[in-house]
Amino acid sequence: MVCGYNGFCSIQDVDRLYPPSCGGALEVIVSLVPIGEPRRKITVASLREKKLHHEPITCLTAYDYSSARLVDEAGIDIVLVGDSLAQTMLGYENTLSVTLDEMLHHTRAAHRGVTHALLVGDMPFGSYQSDPSDAVRNAARFVKEAGAEMVKVEGGEKRADLIRRIIDAEIPVAGHIGLTPQSVNVMGGYKVQGKDLSGVEQLMRDAVALDRAGVACIYLEGIPREVAAMITAEVKTPTIGIGAGPDCDGQVLVFHDLLNLTFGHPAKFVRRYADVGAAITGAVQAFRADVTARHYPSDEESYHLPRETRAALDTVLERKRAMRR
Known part of the structure; x- marks a missing residue:
């Protein structure tokens, strides 16, 4: 039986599978039982459970009500409101400009x-780098x-003490190491990190520091596969990769x-699952063509006066025309 992703069959599902000639939905609904567990709310504890049971964690960015709802209803575990919205939603050159x-x-x-x-929620550049007390207040604003339900902070060893401060304020934190876009000027561009021995050692220290600080998950961006595998095996914290x-x-x-x-060339790790840009x-273009040719809206897509109102209006108009003669 094909049912919804939440593991339950809807009345519509049953009506399709059991038409009236076979008894219909109402006659069989009493005998139905859930075919799977209902979908649970994902929490920080859920992420640890998934790592423990080797269940892959899914995460997508979303920046508004519509995209977040679509992503949530598709069953994704984590919705990340990333500072990448600076480019995708606001047209900034990089993530440093978003406030x-x-x-x-x-x-x-x-x-x-x-x-x-x-x-x-992704803490933007400048919201946590200067003063720990400001960082905690800004993190609290994301929650309050x-x-x-969690904030993301870029940086490893050097952010560990700050991250502890935020966690001590009862705010879960996601770490982010590797290619950290807020450090683009220091890195000299968007470059894969950890390609030499010293870089690998630094990434390992960063990951262990975040793990000990108590982060809920660690985003690994733009690092070699082998290094990401080492980190994932080393730390108890779930790792979430992007280009890793x-x-x-x-x-x-x-x-x-x-x-x-998007409008640029995709990164190597990007897999495009649909060409929604071309569809839009x-x-x-089809809308523009229909309007230009006066094919939209059609009569069927238009509202009409009730027959009585139309008749009364015709009478009024006829009287006005008669007075002009």
Whole structure:
């Protein structure tokens, strides 16, 4: 029996499989039992359980109500309101320009669309680098004002003490090491990290420091597969990779990359599952053509006066025409 992703059959499913000639839905619904567990709310504890049981963790970015709801309803474990929205949603050159208020605005919108997934808010550049007390206050704003259940902070060893401060304030934290976009100017561009021995050793130290600090998960971005596998085996914390190979505990992609809603050349690790960009362009072009040719809207797509109102209006118009003669 084919049912919904939550493991339960709907009345519509039953009606399709058991038409009235076979008794119909109402006659068989009493004998139905769930074919699987109902979908559970994903929590920080859920991520640890998934690593323990070798269940891959799924994560996608989403930046507004519609995308977050679609991602959540598709069964994704984590919705990340990433600072990548600086480029995908706001058209900035990089992630350094997006403000805390902009991140909170988009996180609030995504929160309204999420029911089961774990919602993570990405702390933007400048919101945690200067003063630990400010960092804790800003992290609290993600939880209190925007509905985030976790915040993401870039950096390894050098952020460990700060991350402990945030966690001590009862706010779960996701770490992020490797290619950290907020450090693009220091790195000299978007370059794969950990390609030499010293780089590998630093990544291992970063991962262990975050693990000991108590982060809920660690995002590994732009590092060799072999290094990501070593980190994943070394730490108890779940790892989520993006451009880090298949051996992480989970994977994340940018929503717009997955659907080809971006305008540049994709990174090597991006797999495009649909060409939504082309579909949108085609739909908009078709709309423009229909309007230009006066094919839209049709009579069927228009509202009409009730017959009585139309008759009364015709009478009024006829009287006005008669007065002009």
